[in-house]
Amino acid sequence: MQQPRYAVIVALLIFALGLLIGFWKWGIGTTDTPKEGTYTAPIRNVLETISLPVPRVTGLQSVEKALSIRRSRRDFADTPLSLGNLSQMLWAAQGISDTETGGRTAPSAHSVYPIELYVMASNVSGLAPGxxxxxxxxxxxxxxKEGATTEMESFLEVTPQPHPANAPATIFMAGNFLKPQEFFDSTSAIQVTLQESGHIGQNLYLQAEALGLATVVMGGFDAMNAATFIGAEEDETILYLVPVGNRK
Known part of the structure; x- marks a missing residue:
């Protein structure tokens, strides 16, 4: 009669161990984490500002159709990604959908928006590499950062996954676990940040399908070295790499 209770306890222990391993893998499981503190808005060293094409709010693909054909597409054509399509992908991920309230295309607990997006552009029409x-x-x-940046072996794990250097653009999704602590404790702040990264990832998938592009979310990388590579802020952790390009 005690076996079901023991089974539940064992299952909970396995689940907790899985969470600890995941946090360690993401670079947020050290003895110093979860971090607690006050979020300070970063002051980035911006070399140049580039306006993006106005995003479209109508398309040829229905949401239902995009859902039915959504796939992880890992093969990229050796052709430039248009600036318009990159603009559309970024807007779908985190763009403003309500100019009055500042609401975005992906939901965020208490509208905190702890996710920042970085782009490594190597072959985008009308956009210098950087x-x-x-x-x-x-x-x-x-x-x-100016110039082509393809030296990514320092943080990519050797796994059967596409190499982002083969894509004309790669989106880096960075999470700041301090930002939600205005409303949440440190553990819940991690939870809502990871949830939001999932919302954004699905938006990217569906927009890619609607545009006929190839994309896949990647988790096989060293988060700390990836953050250094793109010059992320000190309190930002890289959660996803999302290469984007035209399909082969």
Whole structure:
């Protein structure tokens, strides 16, 4: 009669161990985390600001159709990604959908928006190669680092996954676990940040399907080295890499 109770206890222990391993893998499971503190808005060293094409709010693909054909597409054509399509992808991920309230395309607990998007552009029409930060409030890209950047072996894990260097653009999704602590304790702040990254990832998938692009969310990387690579802020942790390009 005690076996069901023991089974539940074992299952809970396995689940807790899985969470600890996941946090460690993301670089947020050290003895110093979860971090507690006050969020301070970063002051980025912006070299140049680039206006993006106005995003479209109508398309040829229905939401139902995009859902039915959604796939992880890992093969990218050796052709430039249009600036318009990159603009549309960034807007779908975190763009402003309500200019009066500042609401965005992906939901955020208490409208905290702890996720920042960075873009490594290597072959985008009308956009110089480099590392950019996406500013959703003004729908612009902020150039942080000039030049082609393909030296990514320092943080990519050797797994059967696409190499982002083969894609014309890669979106880096960075989470700040301090930002939600205005409303949540440190553990819940991590939870809502990870939830939001999932919302954004699905938006990217569906927009890619609607545009006929290839994309896949990647988790096989060293979060700390990836953050250094793009020049992320000290309190930001890279949660996803999302290469984007034209389909082969």
């Amino acid at each position: 590392i950019y930060h996406y500013a959703p409030d003004v729908h612009k890209l902020e150039l942080l």
